[in-house]
Amino acid sequence: MKRIYNDINLAERNSFGVVQRAKTLIEFETADDLREIFSEQRPDKWYVLGEGNNTLFTRDWDGVLLTPVARGVSVIDEDDDSMSLRVEAGANWDELVEWCVERGLWGMENLSLIPSSVGAAPVQNIGAYGAEAKDVITVVEYFDTRDLSVVRLDREACSFAYRESIFKHELKGVAIILAVEFKLSKTPRPNLGYGDVIGEVEARGGATLRNIRDAVCAIRSRKLPDTKVLGNAGSFFKNPIVDVAVADRLTAEYPEMPRYALPNDMAHVKLAAGWLIDKAGLKGYREGNVGVHDRQALVLVNHGGATGSEVIALSQRVCREVKSRFGVDIVPEVNIL
Numbered sequence: 001m002k003r004i005y006n007d008i009n010l011a012e013r014n015s016f017g018v019v020q021r022a023k024t025l026i027e028f029e030t031a032d033d034l035r036e037i038f039s040e041q042r043p044d045k046w047y048v049l050g051e052g053n054n055t056l057f058t059r060d061w062d063g064v065l066l067t068p069v070a071r072g073v074s075v076i077d078e079d080d081d082s083m084s085l086r087v088e089a090g091a092n093w094d095e096l097v098e099w100c101v102e103r104g105l106w107g108m109e110n111l112s113l114i115p116s117s118v119g120a121a122p123v124q125n126i127g128a129y130g131a132e133a134k135d136v137i138t139v140v141e142y143f144d145t146r147d148l149s150v151v152r153l154d155r156e157a158c159s160f161a162y163r164e165s166i167f168k169h170e171l172k173g174v175a176i177i178l179a180v181e182f183k184l185s186k187t188p189r190p191n192l193g194y195g196d197v198i199g200e201v202e203a204r205g206g207a208t209l210r211n212i213r214d215a216v217c218a219i220r221s222r223k224l225p226d227t228k229v230l231g232n233a234g235s236f237f238k239n240p241i242v243d244v245a246v247a248d249r250l251t252a253e254y255p256e257m258p259r260y261a262l263p264n265d266m267a268h269v270k271l272a273a274g275w276l277i278d279k280a281g282l283k284g285y286r287e288g289n290v291g292v293h294d295r296q297a298l299v300l301v302n303h304g305g306a307t308g309s310e311v312i313a314l315s316q317r318v319c320r321e322v323k324s325r326f327g328v329d330i331v332p333e334v335n336i337l
């Protein structure tokens, strides 16, 4: 079933809370709904808007927004050690994590409280605290708008990397994700290597699934603003990946600078954009209705009434300052429309 809205206000449908309108928004459930949309009056301009947690509207949208609303979760396979699930794109990510934690299924707990729909998770390969969605995804099922078919893509074919996937490149403007399949472990697999996580887990009495989820929720809630209170899209920028020589030059000057080795790539290092922005003196910086969050400089916030253009102006300022201070380019991870 589909539901069509015309000339709709998007303020409640983007976590930045910017006030823009869309000409048409269609909530859909199935591939058949999409087949109707793309065969009857094929939209020239369309974009999939999930929960709107990673999209910044800078102007009114004069095309069609497509929002998946089917939220079903089904068990497709199970053995002594694992359970495989098929989850429809409109399901809420954190509700799925809770569902898994309640049932003793390991693999998603470090990704607790990430604001996302399930369908958006593979697009940017959401990640936090040493885990990424790709670690548990087995298949992504999408609707191909070219030939109106449904395609199942194995994890290996999704070109997953840090905040990257095929859905941001070859399949951008082509694929509409319908469902994602996951394989979770029944055997405990705690992943406590990142930052404060181990301390928070130990303070709660050890590495149970529930304690890890609670620890991650506590850390996130301390650092990241609640979108209901302060509009934001999580990390606005990606952490930059630079040549080792660049990182070494910076480490010589700032020995305390965080840097992360990359798996299978000795020539590059990932830096913490939040640290660079903070060190450039911009944490808590405010320009009119927008600002850099005062507890995590990677996050830009809407202090109320901000337009998308104001956010863009601030983001450009942040990029310029980081470039001039450290010689490093940072780029938005948020989709800018």
Ligand code: EPU
Pocket: 127, 128, 129, 130, 194, 195, 223, 224, 233, 234, 235, 236, 237, 238, 239, 258, 272, 273, 274, 275, 278, 283, 295, 296, 297, 298, 333
């Ligand atoms: N840091 C600062 N100042 C800041 C922010 C960070 O000095 O204002 C330092 C921290 O002390 C730490 C390092 O920078 O040494 C990294 O900070 P943090 O652990 O908070 O993580 P991050 O690299 O800034 C990434 C993800 C987050 C995810 C965290 C935890 C990206 C773009 N962001 O941030 O994801 O929650 O790691 O794993 O990779 C998101 O995507 O929306 C998001 C919040």
